[in-house]
Amino acid sequence: MSVTAPGTPPGTxxxxxxxxxxxxxxxxxxxxxxxxxxxxxxxxxxxxLPILLLSAGPLLYGLSLAFTDAQSGxxxxxxxxxxxxxxxxxxDSLFWDSFTIGLVWAVSVTVLQFALALGLxxxxxxxxxxxxxARTLALVPWxxxxxVVGVMWRLVYNQDAGILNATLRDLHLISENVDWLxxxxxxxxxxxxxxxxxxxxxxxxxxxxxxxxxxLELHEAAALDGAGRWRRFAAVTWPALxxxxxxxxxxxxxxxxxxxxxxxxxxxxxxxxxxxxxxLFAYEEAFRYGQFGYAAAMGLVMVxxxxxxxxxxxxxxxxxxxx
Amino acid sequence: MITDRSPFARAGQxxxxxxxxxxxxxxxxxxxxxxxxxxxxLGSVDAEWLPRHPSLDSFAAAFEQQPLVRSALNSLVxxxxxxxxxxxxxxxxxxxxxxxxxxxxxxxxxxxLVSQMFPFVLVIIPLFLVLKSFHxxxxxxxxxxxxxxxxxxxALWMLxxxxxxxxxxxxxxxxIDGCGRLRTLRSVVxxxxxxxxxxxxxxxxxxxxxxxxxxxxxxxxxEKQTMSVILTHFIGAEGAADLGPLAAxxxxxxxxxxxxxxxxxxxxxxxxxxxxxxx
Numbered sequence: 001m002s003v004t005a006p007g008t009p010p011g012t013x014x015x016x017x018x019x020x021x022x023x024x025x026x027x028x029x030x031x032x033x034x035x036x037x038x039x040x041x042x043x044x045x046x047x048x049l050p051i052l053l054l055s056a057g058p059l060l061y062g063l064s065l066a067f068t069d070a071q072s073g074x075x076x077x078x079x080x081x082x083x084x085x086x087x088x089x090x091x092d093s094l095f096w097d098s099f100t101i102g103l104v105w106a107v108s109v110t111v112l113q114f115a116l117a118l119g120l121x122x123x124x125x126x127x128x129x130x131x132x133x134a135r136t137l138a139l140v141p142w143x144x145x146x147x148v149v150g151v152m153w154r155l156v157y158n159q160d161a162g163i164l165n166a167t168l169r170d171l172h173l174i175s176e177n178v179d180w181l182x183x184x185x186x187x188x189x190x191x192x193x194x195x196x197x198x199x200x201x202x203x204x205x206x207x208x209x210x211x212x213x214x215x216l217e218l219h220e221a222a223a224l225d226g227a228g229r230w231r232r233f234a235a236v237t238w239p240a241l242x243x244x245x246x247x248x249x250x251x252x253x254x255x256x257x258x259x260x261x262x263x264x265x266x267x268x269x270x271x272x273x274x275x276x277x278x279x280l281f282a283y284e285e286a287f288r289y290g291q292f293g294y295a296a297a298m299g300l301v302m303v304x305x306x307x308x309x310x311x312x313x314x315x316x317x318x319x320x321x322x323x
Numbered sequence: 324m325i326t327d328r329s330p331f332a333r334a335g336q337x338x339x340x341x342x343x344x345x346x347x348x349x350x351x352x353x354x355x356x357x358x359x360x361x362x363x364x365l366g367s368v369d370a371e372w373l374p375r376h377p378s379l380d381s382f383a384a385a386f387e388q389q390p391l392v393r394s395a396l397n398s399l400v401x402x403x404x405x406x407x408x409x410x411x412x413x414x415x416x417x418x419x420x421x422x423x424x425x426x427x428x429x430x431x432x433x434x435x436l437v438s439q440m441f442p443f444v445l446v447i448i449p450l451f452l453v454l455k456s457f458h459x460x461x462x463x464x465x466x467x468x469x470x471x472x473x474x475x476x477x478a479l480w481m482l483x484x485x486x487x488x489x490x491x492x493x494x495x496x497x498x499i500d501g502c503g504r505l506r507t508l509r510s511v512v513x514x515x516x517x518x519x520x521x522x523x524x525x526x527x528x529x530x531x532x533x534x535x536x537x538x539x540x541x542x543x544x545x546e547k548q549t550m551s552v553i554l555t556h557f558i559g560a561e562g563a564a565d566l567g568p569l570a571a572x573x574x575x576x577x578x579x580x581x582x583x584x585x586x587x588x589x590x591x592x593x594x595x596x597x598x599x600x601x602x
Contacts, residue, residue, distance in 0.1 A: 035425030039504040044427065047416035047475060051431070054450065054472040055438060061449035070448075116343075123340050134340055137347040143584035144577050145533035147551040151573040152354040154558070161566055163353045166370035197350065251439065258442045261535040265555060282444040287540060292448050299445035306440060 065296040072290035085297035094273070095281060095298060099305075101188065102278040106257040109195040113256075114249055116196060117203035124204070125211045142201040150265025153194045157181050181267050187274045191266055198262060199255070203248055210244035211237070246317055250310055257306055278302055357570035358382070365567050381567030382575075385557075388568055391575070393546055394553040398532055399579075401463055401549060405470035406527035409478050410520060412471070417482035418508055422494075435476040443536050451540060461543045469537050474527040481526065485519030486512070525583045532580055550576045 036044065066085060070078045089095055120138060124131055141149065156164050157180040165177045180190045214237050222232045260279040263269065269276035269284075278298065286295035352372070357365070361378040364371070385391060420428040450469060451460060459465030489512055497507045513520075535551045542548045545556075554576055557569040 034427050036419065036423055036427055037504075040419045040423050040425070042505070043415035043508070044419045046412040047479065048427070048431070050412065050468070050472050051434065051475060054453075054468060055446070055475075056434065058446055058449035058453060059438075059441060061453070062445040065448060119339065120343050123336060123343070126336060128336060128340060130340065130344070134344055134347070137344060137351075139584060140351060140581070141347070143529060143533075143580045145535065145551045145554075145580065147533075147535050147554045148354075148573045148577050151554060151558075151569055152350050155357050155566060155570055156350050156353055158566065161365065161370050163349070163370055163372070197346070200347075254440050260443065261551075264535075264539075265558070279442055279444060282442070283536075283540075286444060286448055292452075295444055296448055299442050299448075302442045303440065303445065310440075 062296050063300060065293050066300045067297075068293045070292040070296070072286075072292055078293070081293070085294050086301070088294065089297055089301060095278075097273065098276045098278050098281040099301075101274070101276060102257055102302075104188065105192060105195065105259075105263075105275075105277055106253055108192050109199065109256045110249060110253045112192070112196045113199045113203050113252055114245070117200050117207055120200070120204045121207035121211055124208055138201045138204050140201070141198050142205075144198075146198065146261035147265050149194065149198045150262050153197075154181070154266060157190060182271050184271055184274050187267055187271055191263055191275050194262060194266060195256065195259070199252060203252060206244060206248045207241070210241045214240040242317075246314065250314060253310070253313075254306060257302070354570055354574060357566055358574045360567060362567060381571040384565070385568035385572040385575070388565070389553050389556055389572065390545060391550070391553065391572060394548055394550045395575075397463060397547060398549040398551075398576075401466055401470065402528045402531040404467045405474060405531040406524045408467070409471045409474035409527050410482075410524050413475055413478035413482055413523070414513070414516065414520060415508065417479050418486050418512060420479065421483050421486040422491075431479070435480055438476055447537065447540050454541070460541055461547060463542075463547060466538060466541050466549075469541065470531045470534065473534070473537070474530055477530070478523050478527055481523050482516070482519060485516050485523075488519075489515050522587060525587050529580045529583050529587075 067080060067082060068078050069081045069084070120134070124135055124138075144152075156162055159165065159177050159179040159182075162180075164180065165174070168174045169177075178186065181187050218236045219232055222236050227235060258279055259277065260283065263275055263277055264280060264283075267275045269280045279302075282295045282298040282302075285291045285298065356373055358381055359377045359379075360374040360381070361376050362380055362384075364375060365381075416431070419425075420431060454460050454465045454469075457465075459468065493511055493515075494507050497511045502510070533551065534549075538549045538552050539555075542552060545553070554569075554572055557565065557572060
């Protein structure tokens with residue numbers, strides 16, 4: 001197709017552009033670069049430039065910072081320090097504690113999210129009354145800012161004025177008020193519940209969409225052949241749902257491992273670092289203590305671990321499929 | 324349909340649904356109830372489910388304690404500009420990614436996936452340094468730029484679905500009538516994309532309105548901060564908070580997102596995420 005439309009940037013080559021000529025048919029006349037003609041580049045660049053300048057570029061810059069002693073507000077020139085940051089990190093027990101907490105958090109939230117969301121999606125796929133109510137409610141957490149979710153659960157968990165303690169007391173399950181977010185052993189589980197609550201809707205919607213794509217005829221055929229409910233789930237639903245499940249659990253794991261706002265608002269990483277996720281740790285290192293290079297090195301370690309875990313997870317699952 | 328359910332199974336299903344409803348709804352109810360309680364009730368030892376004497380005192384107090392109007396305006400400006408800009412650049416790009424088989428398109432798709440994997444901290448430090456050298460730290464324009472880029476992956480992904488739903492035969496017809504690519508895009512494809520564009524704009528708006536981390540790092544002075552950052556100021560240094568105003572402010576910060584999500588609901592459930600867009 002030739003460039004005759006209005007809105008073409010001035011100064012583009014006039015090769016086949018004059019009106020009245022037939023559109024170019026040979027490959028040479030298209031003047032393509034990387035499979036795109038001039039129009040396509042013109043359409044693509046406004047999105048490509050910001051991605052390159054503000055996403056890809058900074059990311060590479062960030063990766064390189066991990067190998068320097070960059071600090072905020074320092075006047076001296078930043079120097080290349082090789083693997084020094086990583087050598088320090090290896091001995092930084094606080095970071096590894098935080099890293100372990102991050103893994104516990106990400107794995108438990110992802111697993112619980114998936115289990116609860118699958119249950120809800122299966123229920124929503126049935127012909128039940130009040131389904132609309134559950135559907136609507138299930139979407140609300142998705143729409144809420146994470147800060148508001150954090151604030152809301154602080155109100156729920158509040159020691160004296162929170163509804164959780166009041167309800168548990170009415171049910172005679174506890175005799176005195178529990179400070180959910182300040183107990184060293186309670187804080188992480190309490191925060192995990194919030195993570196599950198906040199992330200469940202998205203997973204539910206995705207799984208529900210997956211369930212609705214399972215062909216009904218197959219189900220009916222299996223039922224006619226005398227397959228029970230479990231059998232049908234294992235033989236018909238699961239194989240169809242599996243790719244969706246893999247994708248959403250992998251994404252959920254990444255998002256959860258990198259999550260920040262929820263826990264920042266709920267506990268700020270306390271008590272005594274019991275809920276300090278790696279992102280909170282890196283944030284403090286970078287923007288409270290100004291250790292840019294060190295924080296970037298933490299980020300790099302986080303990416304590496306996520307990448308390895310995901311490769312192992314996905315490869316095992318795909319292998320199972322081959323069998 | 325397969326309806327071989329015993330009454331017990333039915334009852335079990337309803338019980339399970341009830342549990343889900345309780346789990347999903349009780350924090351929300353509590354937030355609303357706290358926001359409408361009077362200061363006396365908030366101070367009482369026994370927490371009760373519903374406010375005895377509903378009052379708006381907490382809302383008034385919230386406006387007094389923090390610059391809520393200002394921050395709401397900041398959020399509005401940032402979220403609308405970011406949504407409009409990101410969709411404006413994403414529509415043509417999504418079109419090219421769908422209609423041209425090209426290395427660049429595939430690289431962009433790969434980038435969308437890979438960029439999801441990186442922790443924000445790896446992006447924010449260099450971004451902070453870059454924006455600082457352009458004097459765009461602590462400025463709304465800087466934040467808008469960041470949000471545009473941050474919205475792009477999802478906007479591109481969502482719009483590609485809608486572009487695919489536009490029949491290629493329509494474009495061929497336009498090409499036979501002598502339309503160039505750009506003309507075809509403007510007069511044939513774009514009108515058909517309107518529902519998709521509207522949905523993407525709303526979704527980008529909600530994402531930017533709700534965002535917290537970048538805003539926290541990039542905006543320092545209170546008069547520039549967006550609503551989600553201002554909310555955290557209600558929580559004191561020791562974690563003590565004035566619960567009523569906190570709840571009231573949190574509720575107000577949620578309303579725009581909830582409104583847009585209510586409008587988007589059907590699309591999100593039926594269309595976009597299943598990958599099958601019904602046009």
